[in-house]
Amino acid sequence: MSGGLLSSFLDLPAISSVRRNHALEHATLQILAERGGNVRLMGRSSIWGFTVYGDVDTRELLEAAQDGLRRLKAGQRGLAVHPNCGSNYAVAGVIAGLGAFLALGGMTKDENEGVLERLSRLPLACAVGTLGVIASRPLGTAFQARVTTKADVGNLQITSATKSSRAGTTIHLVRTKG
Secondary structure, three states, rough: OOOOHHHHHOHHHHHHHHHHHHHHHHHHHHHHHOOOOOOOEEEEEEOOOEEOOOOOOOOHHHHHHHHHHHHHHOOHHHHHHHOOHHHHHHHHHHHHHHHHHHEEEEEEEOOOOOOOHOOOHHHHHHHHHHHHOOOOOOOOHHHHHHHOOOOOOOOOOEEEEEEEEOOEEEEEEEEEEE
């Protein structure tokens, strides 16, 4: 996919909404952490806003979201990228898995190669996988910043924050528009 085609795809209204909400979700979680809040939270973004799973006061969450939105609009783009985002783990998995796959011989169908010969490359596969995980840190961050989040939140507004519980888990839904 060329840069222009990818950019066009990322700017589709529904995709752009998810990316902006993802940036706001990250900003909210980072602000809660700055304030000494519960760091055992998990989020998930959608076209309608974002959901935070974990025990946090709804008012504190809403205040952090409003502060995050204000700070993103003021240009604090770094808040859109979170070190524990699933995007980082996905990038790490793909790079490490691909590297290990290639180190083990890929999809060759060499009938003469035995299991022991392939297993002899296991240390190389582990080393390549480890290097992939190390390399994935900056790549995951760049992937978040350019693909899965959009720090330029434009006219995004928070419309509500509600709390519910399911199977003993506290769930907050922060709705947005714009």
